[in-house]
Amino acid sequence: MPLLFLDYLFAALLLALIISLWRRRAPALPLPPGPRGIPLLGNALQIPKERPWLVYADWAKTYGELTHLNAFGQHLIILNTRQAARDLLEKRNAVYSGRVHMTFAGELVGWEKSVAMLEGPRHVQTRRMGQVMMSLAAVQAQYGEGMTAEAHRLLRNLLETPERWMDHYRSSAGAFIMLTTYGTVPGKERDALIEQAKHVVEHFSVAATPGNWIVDFVPFLKYLPAWVPGCGFNATGKAWRAELEHLVNSPFDGVKDMMPDRWQAKHIAPPSIVSDLLEKNPEPASEVLIRWLAGSLFAAGADTTVGALASFTLAMTKFPAAQRAAQAKLDSLVGRDRLPTFTDIDPERAPYLHALVKEVLRWGIIVPMGFPHRLSSPGEDEYLGWRIPPNTLLMPNAWAMSRDRDVYGEDVEVFRPERFLAMSKEQQTALGYGSPTFGFGGRVCLGQHVAYATLLVQIASILATFDIARPVGADGREVVPGEVGFSSGVVSHPDHFETVIRPRSKEAAELVQAANAFE
């Protein structure tokens, strides 16, 4: 027996030796190229804070498809081409659909239950539930009427106080999501929730900014009381958690109360994503997923849609020819004695309008670096001969992809909807809503069809009734906006610019008033 034991020991040592020799002979694949960092910090000091997509696009000229960075040991890879993003985030989405873990935003404030941060089977299950929003036709059929009425309210607000256009876009975006998600009707309660949501979304942006919170680097600090010097973030987290939970729970409980016997579909709740999901998934275990799915929609949808409308307004101010062309097409399609409906603006009848909305999403791309995806498999991956270590964060440079000259032509900085009309049907289908603005793979924006339908009806309604014009300076000449930058957050809005929004005619103003006569 002792001899047998020694045999085993000898065999094990031999095996260990062979493995170590083999490992030495087969060196690991290289990491993708990237700027040289410094010990411990890596590239942390080189990561650009202002409009990083511009710097990354510049680096891509040196490094190619992928740029590798390392910040305090965390691997980051910028995906510089749509092909690389498709190959990794779409074709291998089973392993590239993880998200980054954030102690402050996720655990302390409570965003970890939101769809955008969930991972694994709960994420897949929640997304499956979100399929109720999974086609443009379905969204229009179910919510088209309510969306049209919301668009009319936006027009009325623009007529009354045009200079407050950004406020009106914000409350309109909130109203659209409240309507589709909870079926909430206009009123004081809804206005209060939209106002509260504004703060929650602003706080999310601060909470999720990497580097803002020491507890993200030293997680055990979350256990210390807020009065310990340096741990005040625990009090902030608690306050923000309370407001987030109120926003998630209050409208949800309102719908639930209206459907006490929801499994029999005998209820008085208006049609909405929540009532639909509660009806189809009556088992109590689904409730928390539906509650947070609904809450996530507001957070993910409100600021993004507002940003897209701001980009639209900037584009119309800078490129009046596109505005005139869109108005002429709408006039010939709808006439000038009524407002457009969803039936008027389907892709077959209104191709120019669809091209214009796609161009808004491409030219003024508002999530320029997407949201990072995490490689969640325990082992490393390989792509084009490069090594991708587990836990790497992949960030698609959607801004650079939306300026790919091979796809969009040489004039990528010009707002020109015609570029989509010149493409074949196959090309257009491959590009989806025109650019990678809605992300990729198992994480692609869950609200993309709602967002697109919302923009379509809002933009058609505005163009039919208003002119978006350049202001006139003291010298009597039009002031053409110069180079307007975009803000640096995850959701990026155009910086301030001057514009004038006024009714196209007396008749157009009357149409807007008539559409809101019963309010």
Ligand code: HEM
């Ligand atoms: C123009 C408007 C919008 C843009 C540009 C946009 C863009 C995006 C992007 C880039 C992502 C990340 C995709 C990825 O990780 O690859 C995302 C995720 C998401 N969006 Fe949107 N979005 C918009 C509007 C909306 C709306 C209106 C809703 C809700 C009704 C919504 C709900 C979501 C949700 C729930 C996620 C998280 C998906 C997940 O992590 O599984 N979005 N969006």
